[in-house]
Amino acid sequence: MIPFANTYARLPERFYARLAPTPVAAPRLVRLNTALAAQLGLDPDDLTADVLSGNLVPEGAEPMALAYAGHQFGNFVPQLGDGRANLLGEVAGRDIQLKGAGRTPFSRGGDGRAALGPVLREYLISEAMHALGVPTTRALAAVTTGEPVARETMLPGAIVTRVASSHIRVGTFQYFAARQDTDGVRALADYAIARHYPDVSGYKAFLEAVIARQAELIARWLLIGFIHGVMNTDNCSIAGETIDYGPCAFMDAYDPATVFSSIDRQGRYAYGNQPRIAVWNLARLAETLLPLLADDDDQAVAIAQETLSGFGRTFEAAYFGGLRRKIGLSVERDGDNALAQDLLTAMAKNQADFTLTFRGLCNAAVKPERDAAVRDLFVDPSAYDAWAARWRQRMAFAFETPEARRDAMRAVNPAYIPRNHNVEAALNAAIENDDFGPFEALLTVLSRPFDDQPGFARYAAPPAPSERVHQTFCGT
Numbered sequence: 293m294i295p296f297a298n299t300y301a302r303l304p305e306r307f308y309a310r311l312a313p314t315p316v317a318a319p320r321l322v323r324l325n326t327a328l329a330a331q332l333g334l335d336p337d338d339l340t341a342d343v344l345s346g347n348l349v350p351e352g353a354e355p356m357a358l359a360y361a362g363h364q365f366g367n368f369v370p371q372l373g374d375g376r377a378n379l380l381g382e383v384a385g386r387d388i389q390l391k392g393a394g395r396t397p398f399s400r401g402g403d404g405r406a407a408l409g410p411v412l413r414e415y416l417i418s419e420a421m422h423a424l425g426v427p428t429t430r431a432l433a434a435v436t437t438g439e440p441v442a443r444e445t446m447l448p449g450a451i452v453t454r455v456a457s458s459h460i461r462v463g464t465f466q467y468f469a470a471r472q473d474t475d476g477v478r479a480l481a482d483y484a485i486a487r488h489y490p491d492v493s494g495y496k497a498f499l500e501a502v503i504a505r506q507a508e509l510i511a512r513w514l515l516i517g518f519i520h521g522v523m524n525t526d527n528c529s530i531a532g533e534t535i536d537y538g539p540c541a542f543m544d545a546y547d548p549a550t551v552f553s554s555i556d557r558q559g560r561y562a563y564g565n566q567p568r569i570a571v572w573n574l575a576r577l578a579e580t581l582l583p584l585l586a587d588d589d590d591q592a593v594a595i596a597q598e599t600l601s602g603f604g605r606t607f608e609a610a611y612f613g614g615l616r617r618k619i620g621l622s623v624e625r626d627g628d629n630a631l632a633q634d635l636l637t638a639m640a641k642n643q644a645d646f647t648l649t650f651r652g653l654c655n656a657a658v659k660p661e662r663d664a665a666v667r668d669l670f671v672d673p674s675a676y677d678a679w680a681a682r683w684r685q686r687m688a689f690a691f692e693t694p695e696a697r698r699d700a701m702r703a704v705n706p707a708y709i710p711r712n713h714n715v716e717a718a719l720n721a722a723i724e725n726d727d728f729g730p731f732e733a734l735l736t737v738l739s740r741p742f743d744d745q746p747g748f749a750r751y752a753a754p755p756a757p758s759e760r761v762h763q764t765f766c767g768t
């Protein structure tokens with residue numbers, strides 16, 4: 293038996309629509325995350341293809357689609373909601389949601405389904421993010437439905453079981469605020485505080501805490517070269533987790549202007565814009581909370597603005613602290629941030645691979661003769677040499693041994709990220725040939741991203757020019 297709790301179902305009925313998932317023709321379990329199941333205290337025998345496809349609603353579940361709104365690429369949509377997701381309930385405090393579970397009252401024109409490619413993509417990248425130490429929703433299972441879905445072509449249908457601290461988004465607050473439903477906003481805020489921020493008291497402190505988690509999250513994204521791709525307010529989690537893996541991607545060569553998503557034509561969600569966009573999204577959250585922040589409107593706005601200004605401090609501390617650790621400087625000295633920034637500038641000018649440059653620095657920190665592997669990543673290797681000379685001078689001022697520094701660096705500079713060309717190859721093998729071998733191999737290597745895995749060395753390499761992926765698609 294699955295030990296469901298259903299705290300969201302105790303919120304007012306206008307927060308969701310109760311309905312069961314729509315059954316599918318021939319569910320087949322293609323991936324079960326047994327480690328995550330164990331963490332949640334779930335018995336794998338309870339996690340059958342029937343349960344994970346929605347064909348069998350397990351005892352104790354109270355299935356529902358959640359209401360939310362959101363700004364999509366800056367345009368407000370007062371009603372989005374779970375158009376293809378079904379929340380079964382909570383286990384160990386975490387939401388268990390079937391994504392791709394059929395039409396709901398929020399589906400608008402959509403079919404309520406998901407294709408196998410995007411399902412495996414979410415599985416792979418969310419699990420990789422978790423292994424990289426980034427707060428994220430998790431993937432418990434993937435099933436194929438035995439039904440085709442119509443996208444640009446007919447594709448195999450699938451459902452991913454998503455595990456999240458919750459599915460409350462900035463857009464959930466916007467849903468009630470847009471309806472002038474201050475009681476709804478308050479009930480949601482009280483629920484979110486109890487569930488995610490039990491130590492804060494008051495709505496200002498709540499806003500502050502959400503802002504801090506978001507600032508730390510975005511810093512972590514930047515530090516591993518992650519581009520979310522659709523930072524709409526409905527994809528911004530109040531719990532501070534990365535959520536909704538659509539056209540997301542990791543950079544190969546470092547360039548802050550990098551955009552992969554085919555629908556992001558203006559580059560609104562480019563790698564380097566992510567902090568700014570997070571602030572914009574959080575400002576939308578702050579607006580929904582104004583009636584709770586103070587009785588007087590002007591005073592409420594002043595409180596919101598003051599609180600939003602905290603993003604910059606938290607973000608910069610997390611980002612520059614992380615950058616310093618990436619180049620092996622555990623204790624900050626004057627000039628360190630500029631030194632780190634200058635490396636990034638040289639990398640951008642020279643199309644240096646983000647992941648390999650930092651990973652290469654780990655060895656170079658011990659043995660200057662290992663510089664060769666790093667300098668070769670730069671179009672003009674002398675740009676690296678000039679920087680490395682300054683870096684070595686700075687490292688002479690530290691206490692730790694070179695080996696200790698290298699080990700600390702290796703723990704924050706991954707060897708393996710889900711590179712787009714490897715992800716595509718793994719998805720294509722599954723979609724076209726029903727071959728899940730490459731998907732499993734990639735999951736295995738990405739489960740230990742900070743360890744050298746000699747048998748998997750090819751997954752560390754950037755794409756050959758012919759393998760390069762220029763665009764990613766959300767596939768909804």
Ligand code: AMP
Pocket residue numbers: 372373374375376377398399400401402403404405406522527536538766768
């Ligand atoms: P997403 O791009 O996944 O963040 O989804 C944005 C909105 O579109 C959400 O309200 C989704 O529920 C909805 N949506 C996405 N794909 C579908 C689909 N195939 N059927 C119905 N609704 C969908």
Ligand code: MG
Pocket residue numbers: 526527536
């Ligand atoms: Mg979404």
